[in-house]
Amino acid sequence: MLEEEGLSETFAALSNPTRRAIVSRLARGEATVKELASPFALSLPAISKHIMVLERAGLVVQGQRAQYRPCTLVAAPLQAVSAWTEQYRAVWEA
Amino acid sequence: MLEEEGLSETFAALSNPTRRAIVSRLARGEATVKELASPFALSLPAISKHIMVLERAGLVVQGQRAQYRPCTLVAAPLQAVSAWTEQYRAVWEA
DNA sequence: CCTGTACTTTACTGATCAGTTTATTAGCCT
DNA sequence: AGGCTAATAAACTGATCAGTAAAGTACAGG
Numbered sequence: 001m002l003e004e005e006g007l008s009e010t011f012a013a014l015s016n017p018t019r020r021a022i023v024s025r026l027a028r029g030e031a032t033v034k035e036l037a038s039p040f041a042l043s044l045p046a047i048s049k050h051i052m053v054l055e056r057a058g059l060v061v062q063g064q065r066a067q068y069r070p071c072t073l074v075a076a077p078l079q080a081v082s083a084w085t086e087q088y089r090a091v092w093e094a
Numbered sequence: 095m096l097e098e099e100g101l102s103e104t105f106a107a108l109s110n111p112t113r114r115a116i117v118s119r120l121a122r123g124e125a126t127v128k129e130l131a132s133p134f135a136l137s138l139p140a141i142s143k144h145i146m147v148l149e150r151a152g153l154v155v156q157g158q159r160a161q162y163r164p165c166t167l168v169a170a171p172l173q174a175v176s177a178w179t180e181q182y183r184a185v186w187e188a
Numbered sequence: 189c190c191t192g193t194a195c196t197t198t199a200c201t202g203a204t205c206a207g208t209t210t211a212t213t214a215g216c217c218t
Numbered sequence: 219a220g221g222c223t224a225a226t227a228a229a230c231t232g233a234t235c236a237g238t239a240a241a242g243t244a245c246a247g248g
Binding site: 127128138142163 | 223225226
């Protein structure tokens, strides 16, 4: 269970609301970078960078289809976060 | 449930392994700043700052007893994180 | 072979982070 | 009062972050 390094990256990735929104969007199915960018008043490179952060954290994989790079959510790190927080369930239930 | 701001701060606070270790220690009961610092090769001001980050995120409250400022864990934000991640349970179970 | 579309890379900026050392504040105890 | 201990404040540093604009890469299709 000693995945300290990974947890830090996952928490850091999720500490940004834009990135959490991207995760939320991807939970409903894969999407291209442009599609992911559309809800935000941000430049495309900014979104591209957010996706790269999510990818380095293992939360997203990017495919390649023609000139599109469809993104898919990988939920395993979310499970790790969930497991980490569940350790403290007894505390918040007290 | 619209606690976007708070979630960002909580995730950011938990993205540091020192701070997660402090949370973990506090889950076993309150502790002074010096006690919290003892496992780390860090200066006391560094730990003090980590505690302040946790406090701003609502994860810790600091009391006052003589010259000690005993820290206590507040688990509510952890519950919010747990609830957020649980949204995606279906994804990682698929 | 062009042109448009999708996306990334590069180079830059201002802000925040994690840590340090040094100096202060505050309370206890002779 | 003076000294010890606990902790915070201040000032600084180097690194990372979130964003931009502009240039570059890659593919599809007439």
